[in-house]
Amino acid sequence: MVLEVKKPRPVWEILFSTHHTDIGLLYVYLALTAFIMGGALALVIRTELFLPGHQMGLVPDSTTFHRIFTVHGTNMLFLWLLPFASGIGNYLIPIMVRYKDMAWPKLNAVAFWMIPVGMALIWLGWSDTSWYGYPPYSTIRAPGPAAEMWIFGLKILGISSILGAINFVVTILRMKHPDLPLMKIPLFVWATLITSLMILVAMPTFAAALIMLYTDRLGVSGFFNPAMGGDPIAYQHLFWFTFHPEVYIFLIPAVGMVYEIVPKFSRKPIFSYQSGVTAFVLLAIVGFSSWAHHMYSTGMTFTEKTVFMVGTLAAVPASAMHVFNWMATMWGGRIRFRAPMAFAVGGIVLFFFAGAGGIVNTAMPLDFLTHDSYWVVGHFHLFVMGQITFSFVGFLLYFLPFITGRMYNERLAMVTFWFMFIGTSLIFLTQHVTGLYGQPRRTFDYVPVQPLIILNQISTVGAWITGTSAALLLANLFHSVARGKPANMDDPFGIGEKYYDYARREPHH
Amino acid sequence: MGHATIEWVYVAVVIALLIYVGADAWNVERKLDETPPNAQLIKVTAQQWFWTFEHENGTQEIGQLHVVKGVPYRFEVTSRDVNHAFNIPDFSTLIDAVPGRINNVWTIFDQSGQYLIQCREYCGFSHYQMRAKLFVEEPSSNSTSATKPVDLTPSVGATALTG
Numbered sequence: 001m002v003l004e005v006k007k008p009r010p011v012w013e014i015l016f017s018t019h020h021t022d023i024g025l026l027y028v029y030l031a032l033t034a035f036i037m038g039g040a041l042a043l044v045i046r047t048e049l050f051l052p053g054h055q056m057g058l059v060p061d062s063t064t065f066h067r068i069f070t071v072h073g074t075n076m077l078f079l080w081l082l083p084f085a086s087g088i089g090n091y092l093i094p095i096m097v098r099y100k101d102m103a104w105p106k107l108n109a110v111a112f113w114m115i116p117v118g119m120a121l122i123w124l125g126w127s128d129t130s131w132y133g134y135p136p137y138s139t140i141r142a143p144g145p146a147a148e149m150w151i152f153g154l155k156i157l158g159i160s161s162i163l164g165a166i167n168f169v170v171t172i173l174r175m176k177h178p179d180l181p182l183m184k185i186p187l188f189v190w191a192t193l194i195t196s197l198m199i200l201v202a203m204p205t206f207a208a209a210l211i212m213l214y215t216d217r218l219g220v221s222g223f224f225n226p227a228m229g230g231d232p233i234a235y236q237h238l239f240w241f242t243f244h245p246e247v248y249i250f251l252i253p254a255v256g257m258v259y260e261i262v263p264k265f266s267r268k269p270i271f272s273y274q275s276g277v278t279a280f281v282l283l284a285i286v287g288f289s290s291w292a293h294h295m296y297s298t299g300m301t302f303t304e305k306t307v308f309m310v311g312t313l314a315a316v317p318a319s320a321m322h323v324f325n326w327m328a329t330m331w332g333g334r335i336r337f338r339a340p341m342a343f344a345v346g347g348i349v350l351f352f353f354a355g356a357g358g359i360v361n362t363a364m365p366l367d368f369l370t371h372d373s374y375w376v377v378g379h380f381h382l383f384v385m386g387q388i389t390f391s392f393v394g395f396l397l398y399f400l401p402f403i404t405g406r407m408y409n410e411r412l413a414m415v416t417f418w419f420m421f422i423g424t425s426l427i428f429l430t431q432h433v434t435g436l437y438g439q440p441r442r443t444f445d446y447v448p449v450q451p452l453i454i455l456n457q458i459s460t461v462g463a464w465i466t467g468t469s470a471a472l473l474l475a476n477l478f479h480s481v482a483r484g485k486p487a488n489m490d491d492p493f494g495i496g497e498k499y500y501d502y503a504r505r506e507p508h509h
Numbered sequence: 510m511g512h513a514t515i516e517w518v519y520v521a522v523v524i525a526l527l528i529y530v531g532a533d534a535w536n537v538e539r540k541l542d543e544t545p546p547n548a549q550l551i552k553v554t555a556q557q558w559f560w561t562f563e564h565e566n567g568t569q570e571i572g573q574l575h576v577v578k579g580v581p582y583r584f585e586v587t588s589r590d591v592n593h594a595f596n597i598p599d600f601s602t603l604i605d606a607v608p609g610r611i612n613n614v615w616t617i618f619d620q621s622g623q624y625l626i627q628c629r630e631y632c633g634f635s636h637y638q639m640r641a642k643l644f645v646e647e648p649s650s651n652s653t654s655a656t657k658p659v660d661l662t663p664s665v666g667a668t669a670l671t672g
Contacts (some may be wrong), residue, residue: 066636077595128633136592137592140590179668226607226610227608231609232609233607268569272513272526297603299607299612302538306535309535313530317520317527320523321516321520324516328516359527359530362534363531365534366534371599373598438598440594440596440629447640508640
């Protein structure tokens with residue numbers, strides 16, 4: 001098949017476009033930029049911790065270090081995970097539900113263009129509140145315009161994701177082709193629908209909390225200031241009511257992407273479509289019942305702790321159902337380990353470890369051992385890096401021929417996968433042990449004893465390996481977009497399956 | 510629905526495992542939640558970036574804490590400014606220090622030696638240095654503390670603090 005080289009379109013035409021494919025790609029570009037920038041910060045963090053004490057010349061002082069991990073966290077969650085999922089959603093949802101565009105194309109463009117503004121506020125603000133901004137530190141101690149810029153940045157990103165979510169819900173429920181019943185749409189559409197509904201429930205709470213935080217900073221209110229009769233713990237409840245479901249908001253699109261990849265490369269239909277949908281819905285509902293398991297150590301009563309432990313454990317079977325579904329799909333399938341499949345399977349393996357660690361965090365007595373230690377850092381990074389980022393990268397490679405008509409370099413992609421898998425395991429599985437030795441998270445320095453030094457060095461080496469893999473991935477993407485081999489659009493991966501069977505049509509108008 | 514059965518079995522196994530974990534955790538935590546009635550009180554005050562301890566008899570210590578092996582201690586933890594977390598990693602003791610609140614945690618030190626007390630909740634510039642020394646002493650008839658060097662248990666905190 002000969003690649004039709006289209007005339008390149010002028011940049012402004014793409015920037016001012018409201019077409020869903022253009023917006024989707026803009027989201028993806030922005031997300032990848034944020035991934036690289038946030039990853040660079042992560043490398044600085046890990047390199048600083050390679051040796052105990054202060055590494056001269058890398059980070060001038062501890063406040064700069066705190067600013068680095070704050071921006072790293074905020075950036076990775078809100079500028080990498082959310083926009084990437086929205087980007088793929090924007091590109092694919094209208095195609096998958098067979099409508100010409102998103103329901104409100106202009107709103108879609110507005111929602112996208114709020115993100116660079118929020119990104120600029122967060123990166124230029126360079127706040128040191130850490131990504132959760134717990135008061136009283138964030139209201140009475142955090143310096144200068146930085147914390148305000150962080151609050152406004154998050155506010156704008158929150159509004160953007162609410163607008164995007166409304167658009168997705170309306171597109172899927174109202175603009176769906178009448179011949180396409182809801183129980184026939186691809187699981188990725190279900191994932192986006194559930195995610196968007198969760199955003200609509202969760203985000204307004206945090207929006208309120210941010211306003212309260214801001215008026216507290218101005219000194220006109222004292223919601224979270226004990227000196228004015230407020231309660232710092234109230235903020236934590238509002239925050240985690242949004243951000244515990246938020247981890248499922250990050251997770252579910254990734255799960256939807258794995259559902260696209262696994263059956264294709266196993267050359268077998270999905271084991272159970274229905275259980276996938278059920279698990280999404282269950283996860284969305286139960287995800288809201290577990291927010292306070294981040295707060296056992298704030299002095300909760302035994303009853304409160306019990307309630308939230310049960311709520312958290314209740315979320316596990318839904319995730320387990322997804323994993324079972326993938327395993328059962330692969331079971332007896334004629335699996336082809338092309339790079340997207342490798343990333344999906346690697347993600348599932350790390351997802352399993354993350355889930356097992358999560359059960360340990362949930363069990364009340366063990367939580368007091370692991371809470372706010374590097375165990376937690378390792379645990380949630382296994383989710384966001386292990387499961388979610390692996391699925392995203394896998395889906396990006398899977399999706400590349402569809403967008404560009406060109407093929408990535410398979411061998412380089414497999415090398416990337418092994419680097420990323422080994423690196424990620426080295427960093428985050430090790431960090432679980434680091435946490436059990438008592439190293440607190442968010443520290444500039446640690447107690448200089450032999451086990452901690454060695455564990456931190458293993459993590460840092462893992463981080464460098466992962467950094468290398470990200471560079472390889474980027475090189476592969478640039479090379480294949482510019483001069484990759486033209487892909488065979490019927491079956492680019494050579495797996496003997498039809499590549500993309502949703503009503504195919506020319507992406508550009 | 511042939512393939513539904515195996516999925517139900519799997520889900521049932523997962524749920525049974527979770528119930529086991531939950532019940533066991535509930536049971537252990539229920540025991541840990543009860544402070545022994547004869548526990549000695551130590552008031553702990555956190556502030557940026559050090560710890561203050563006040564014993565029942567009024568003795569105050571800053572940056573270090575002397576306790577006796579085998580005696581149950583109850584800590585009343587609070588903070589002067591921002592959130593901190595009172596943590597003794599070697600004895601898995603952890604509770605947040607929140608301004609405007611007094612949180613309780615108790616523990617028995619069952620090994621003598623020097624250990625580390627640290628802050629586990631991010632609290633600003635010197636968070637990473639917000640540490641204190643914990644001296645667990647053998648119960649002895651002469652109450653003069655630390656007359657002979659106590660046996661150093663090779664723990665993370667101890668080796669760091671003596672080194």
